[in-house]
Amino acid sequence: MTDPTPRVRDLDESELLALIFPLLPTSEGVDVGPGDDAAVVRAGDGRVVVSTDVLVEGRHFRRDWSTGYDVGHRAAMQNLADIAAMGARTTSMVVSLVMPEDLPVDWVTGFARGLADAATPAGAVVVGGDLSGGDAVVVAVTVHGDLQGRAPVLRSGARPGDVVAHAGVLGASAAGLALLTAHAATAADGAPGAPGPLAPFVAAYLRPGSPLAAGPAAADGGATAMLDVSDGLVRDAGRIARASGVSIDLSSGSLSRDVAALVPAAVELAIATDDAAGAHAAHDWVLSGGEDHGLLATFPAQVADRDLPPGFREIGRVVAADDGPQVLLDGDRPEVSPGWDHFRS
């Protein structure tokens, strides 16, 4: 029986590129686009913001859970969030894709569509890339951003008295991953079913969103520190705390609506795992779930007294680091999962 599915081994590099390029966003804002030794992009204010991230099959995603579209969307979004977290707007990106030779061509075109659907609304274009064979899918994206004259918002500028604010969702991605894992463990074929009303949680894991416009808005609104929440609220808040030499005291009351939003997923997890402890997962997802790609920022108190920039809401306060920089919850050390180290399996 012949395999009816076109695979990447059936095409050479130029044929694959000819399928991919028409799907990707390009723009007039680029002096030289893909196809030469290098691209030339404009850097309006004489600086360029740069970030890079790599996604590895089996570490950051599973191909039986994530489609090519999902992986493309996620690869773009987590990079776009890094640029937003500096207070900048993403202008362009380059993408390297390593592919097993039996990868369906549809996976690759889906990847390009997912990348485009995340990048286009942000105004980001794809100016180059590289393709290679390999035993597992690896995606490396480098993004470039424009500060449009703003000072970059670093992690190191938080001061005691500042308001701690967050834009975006907390814990939804971790809830989705937990549901996928639980369902896969009980499914005969290891592939998760689509848990109807819980689909939004799964989608939050597979295709996270990020409040990208809130990044430049925070910079314009006087943010003193900011980062992308990729490894969990407490862990990432700890990065601001250490870089700034302060402590961050989160308010559980301000997070209660985030916890409440995850209760349906927590209940479903408790049923799926036949373990009542699952119902308590919502609290942990909010504090330590990664990959939601919201923005955590600090603002001078007088900014918060007027109005935080659109998308942000207060979730705590910056306090003096009397016992060394740390993250507190209502004044005490919170009990949270140790967090996620991509580097370890």
Place this chain on the structure above:
Amino acid sequence: MTDPTPRVRDLDESELLALIFPLLPTSEGVDVGPGDDAAVVRAGDGRVVVSTDVLVEGRHFRRDWSTGYDVGHRAAMQNLADIAAMGARTTSMVVSLVMPEDLPVDWVTGFARGLADAATPAGAVVVGGDLSGGDAVVVAVTVHGDLQGRAPVLRSGARPGDVVAHAGVLGASAAGLALLTAHAATAADGAPGAPGPLAPFVAAYLRPGSPLAAGPAAADGGATAMLDVSDGLVRDAGRIARASGVSIDLSSGSLSRDVAALVPAAVELAIATDDAAGAHAAHDWVLSGGEDHGLLATFPAQVADRDLPPGFREIGRVVAADDGPQVLLDGDRPEVSPGWDHFRS
């Protein structure tokens, strides 16, 4: 027995980064370096040149042939060459590294040293990166360059009558790879010995050089088209031919010194493979050997009549594409190997 070799699994990401960063070049020319969500680098003339390349273990290198130092050096150099081929100078790079958990820590620090030794003389600094676990080593480098006010030299500007010129070596990397392959096939353990007088060819494969300064010099000298010779002289000349709508007629006489330089490797190959045909390999290496990362450029004839920029020598002429764009050798279609498609195994 315990394993005395420190492996990357013995460290967490921050511990590994603490080992790597001190080895990498950094500079005052960077507004925000590694450690925040993104770096901020200066783009002096309001534009930035961008290129990216990925190297995959088992496709682009073998860990029993290439040390970490070799892979770092090569990953940097092939990217630096892409920037030079636009007529620009590399200013900064970001690096993603995927590592099996049993990779020796020494491999990683060697990688950082090789990257630094290639980048530092070029004035390029490392401003960020990402680490991940994975089943094979994958290196993705993105480089940024400064045109310093120059127009970028594209592949599409060659005109009939232009002189075709090359800077760098031709075929040495392919010769080195052939020798490594032949020796590995005859060695009991599959690992190649160090073939004494042939070591320069092997080094040219493991740690290619590139005449980086010749890129901006070519742009200043009026080059009409330019690219980095990464896939072989004939194949890459074909890219200029097609992009420019011209044909390129190479002169075998001008390449004879390149062929002569490879004869010792060709003779050694003939002996190692017990095949007299090996002695004819030198010609093929010059025309179709990849990964030497020389620069192929075209210049108006009046430039060549004065003086080509330092490092370049004439190897042919641009002619009208009467029968469609093609690459000729002394006026005829050359017989060459089909060239190297990284994408296919």
